[in-house]
Amino acid sequence: MTMELDLTPARLPADDLARVASAGLRTRPLRAALSALGIAIGVAAIVAVLGLSASSQAGLLAEINQLGTNLLTVGAGTTFSGQTAQLPVVAPAMISHLEPVQSVAYTAVVPNNVQVYRSPLIPAINTNALEVQATSLNLPSVLATSVAKGSYLNAATAGEPVVVLGASAAQRLGIDEVYPGEKVWLGKMWFYVGGILSPAVLAPEIDTSVLVGFVSAERFLDYHTSVTGHPVPGQPTMIYVRARNSQVGAVQSVLAQAAYPEFPNQAAVSQPSAALTAQYRAQSAFNSLFLGLGVVALIVGAVGVANTMIISVLERRSEIGLRRALGATREQIRTQFLTESILLSLAGGAVGILVGVLATIIYATARNWAVVIPPLAWGGGVASAVIIGAIAGLLPALRAARLSPTEALRTV
Amino acid sequence: MTTVLELDAVTKVYDERPPVHALRGVSLTVNRGELAAIVGPSGSGKSTLLHVMGTLERPTGGIVRVSGIDVARLDDRQLAALRARNIGFVFQQFFLAEHESALDNVANGQLYAGVGIAERRLRAERALARVGLEHRAHFRPATMSGGERQRVAIARALAGRPAIVLADEPTGNIDSVAGAAILELLQQLNADGATIVVITHDRELASRLGRQVRMLDGEIVSDSTTERQL
Numbered sequence: 247m248t249m250e251l252d253l254t255p256a257r258l259p260a261d262d263l264a265r266v267a268s269a270g271l272r273t274r275p276l277r278a279a280l281s282a283l284g285i286a287i288g289v290a291a292i293v294a295v296l297g298l299s300a301s302s303q304a305g306l307l308a309e310i311n312q313l314g315t316n317l318l319t320v321g322a323g324t325t326f327s328g329q330t331a332q333l334p335v336v337a338p339a340m341i342s343h344l345e346p347v348q349s350v351a352y353t354a355v356v357p358n359n360v361q362v363y364r365s366p367l368i369p370a371i372n373t374n375a376l377e378v379q380a381t382s383l384n385l386p387s388v389l390a391t392s393v394a395k396g397s398y399l400n401a402a403t404a405g406e407p408v409v410v411l412g413a414s415a416a417q418r419l420g421i422d423e424v425y426p427g428e429k430v431w432l433g434k435m436w437f438y439v440g441g442i443l444s445p446a447v448l449a450p451e452i453d454t455s456v457l458v459g460f461v462s463a464e465r466f467l468d469y470h471t472s473v474t475g476h477p478v479p480g481q482p483t484m485i486y487v488r489a490r491n492s493q494v495g496a497v498q499s500v501l502a503q504a505a506y507p508e509f510p511n512q513a514a515v516s517q518p519s520a521a522l523t524a525q526y527r528a529q530s531a532f533n534s535l536f537l538g539l540g541v542v543a544l545i546v547g548a549v550g551v552a553n554t555m556i557i558s559v560l561e562r563r564s565e566i567g568l569r570r571a572l573g574a575t576r577e578q579i580r581t582q583f584l585t586e587s588i589l590l591s592l593a594g595g596a597v598g599i600l601v602g603v604l605a606t607i608i609y610a611t612a613r614n615w616a617v618v619i620p621p622l623a624w625g626g627g628v629a630s631a632v633i634i635g636a637i638a639g640l641l642p643a644l645r646a647a648r649l650s651p652t653e654a655l656r657t658v
Numbered sequence: 659m660t661t662v663l664e665l666d667a668v669t670k671v672y673d674e675r676p677p678v679h680a681l682r683g684v685s686l687t688v689n690r691g692e693l694a695a696i697v698g699p700s701g702s703g704k705s706t707l708l709h710v711m712g713t714l715e716r717p718t719g720g721i722v723r724v725s726g727i728d729v730a731r732l733d734d735r736q737l738a739a740l741r742a743r744n745i746g747f748v749f750q751q752f753f754l755a756e757h758e759s760a761l762d763n764v765a766n767g768q769l770y771a772g773v774g775i776a777e778r779r780l781r782a783e784r785a786l787a788r789v790g791l792e793h794r795a796h797f798r799p800a801t802m803s804g805g806e807r808q809r810v811a812i813a814r815a816l817a818g819r820p821a822i823v824l825a826d827e828p829t830g831n832i833d834s835v836a837g838a839a840i841l842e843l844l845q846q847l848n849a850d851g852a853t854i855v856v857i858t859h860d861r862e863l864a865s866r867l868g869r870q871v872r873m874l875d876g877e878i879v880s881d882s883t884t885e886r887q888l
Binding site for chain 1: 715
């Protein structure tokens with residue numbers, strides 16, 4: 247006799263599949279956790295690197311914005327013969343005549359090999375790579391930097407043997423407080439330390455400078471320049487210009503012309519904020535190293551997951567046989583093990599994302615940056631976990647599906 | 659009388675060197691409501707016979723019909739569906755998931771039969787009641803005796819009310835007292851209408867079942883129903 251039988255295999259609904267696939271992991275939680283650890287480390291490294299890099303970039307951009315993107319600098323370029331150009335003495339005044347220019351400050355490297363030392367007993371060769379510069383009195387306000395200790399030069403101290411130290415200069419000279427009578431040796435005589443500047447983000451060259459007033463430089467350090475044969479004080483080597491925000495581009499385009507009408511190509515104009523941003527972008531190339539390490543961890547994690555799955559298939563042959571006897575198709579066995587592998591990897595990925603995000607939050611908060619986790623970081627973390635789980639689980643899943651039911655049942 | 663399982667001149671040769679002739683022309687019919695024992699020493703081909711009857715293995719020659727369907731015409735997926743709905747298995751080693759309760763073990767037996775979880779649990783409760791384990795439904799197999807475990811496995815095989823239950827040495831891993839109880843249970847379930855084929859090497863056990871089919875070297879040497887000596 248013949249009966250009409252429905253011989254289409256039943257589909258396993260998603261919730262049943264999830265239950266079946268997670269059963270293997272729940273049975274051996276320690277092994278599952280250890281093999282997911284590799285994935286977790288890799289994903290955490292990638293998320294943290296991307297998150298920290300985005301957060302530090304956001305922090306830097308915020309800082310730059312706060313310092314103002316309207317600062318332009320004019321430096322001495324090179325002449326046709328390759329020597330350092332000499333900017334005209336009148337350049338700062340010429341620039342300040344430009345209508346959108348709000349303020350101008352300038353510095354000049356004091357020539358004649360004047361160096362700064364803690365005392366006359368220091369060998370002359372130990373210069374600490376510091377520069378002595380004569381400066382205009384409005385430098386801190388133009389650079390949007392502040393005086394950390396003591397006070398800046400004023401009309402009175404600019405003519406006296408008084409210096410103000412840049413942040414790094416103070417550190418290298420071993421001076422962190424300004425005491426009355428604190429002195430440094432400038433090769434010929436003692437200068438009093440009047441103040442210490444905070445780091446100047448937009449003009450890092452100031453950090454390694456020791457600043458004196460122009461009058462003082464002329465009076466005590468033999469500071470003379472000879473442009474046309476006559477000694478002229480105040481020839482600038484760097485001019486700092488604040489322009490109105492809306493006119494920065496326009497000012498930048500005419501700045502060289504205004505600073506050095508005769509040879510505009512010998513004046514080097516730049517925008518420190520833009521340069522900083524660009525420099526930052528170049529630095530983030532170092533991140534690729536850490537990303538590479540994260541990828542290596544992921545690969546190691548993938549090998550761990552694949553290993554776990556292969557052992558799992560070997561150990562659970564009788565379960566596979568039983569499931570086939572209960573009516574599971576080959577595809578259902580394959581899907582079960584593939585899903586298990588993806589779940590395992592995904593669990594690792596989730597932990598990794600959590601750790602990476604936490605690391606970013608802690609580090610960024612400690613440095614007062616905005617916490618930025620790019621979608622690429624966590625999205626990529628989830629996606630790579632799923633892909634790794636699928637790849638690592640494919641071979642074991644195919645093996646499990648290929649196993650004949652009797653062969654699977656025979657092994658106990 | 660309805661024929662549930664029909665084997666006609668079934669042979670099974672394992673492609674080894676030298677080839678192993680596990681079944682040499684076995685013809686056997688199992689009708690609905692039967693409780694049959696296939697008995698023979700180890701190596702007589704009874705396990706292969708169980709696998710072929712349960713469609714876990716395809717015969718080399720001959721015809722196997724389950725519920726009237728020639729299984730040679732079915733592909734792998736259709737065979738799986740046939741097993742899911744029409745054949746129940748009981749194994750010597752129970753094959754229970756240790757981390758799941760008895761109820762879940764029985765319910766998961768219906769996983770591939772296209773039954774929703776609520777219905778699976780309902781069937782599992784009924785099946786556990788039929789084997790007298792309703793009070794142990796939420797215990798894990800690890801906390802159970804061998805006899806209880808085998809009852810859970812029998813409940814799993816019965817839960818979907820398959821056309822036939824194939825039991826491979828169901829008392830092989832338990833002590834004789836529990837084994838006797840299992841035998842009693844099988845007889846009782848058979849009295850309730852289940853068709854059961856028990857495979858065993860234990861002649862004494864086989865003698866207490868309604869029908870004994872004796873096997874030796876891949877052939878049926880006697881069948882108590884037909885009373886013919888081959």
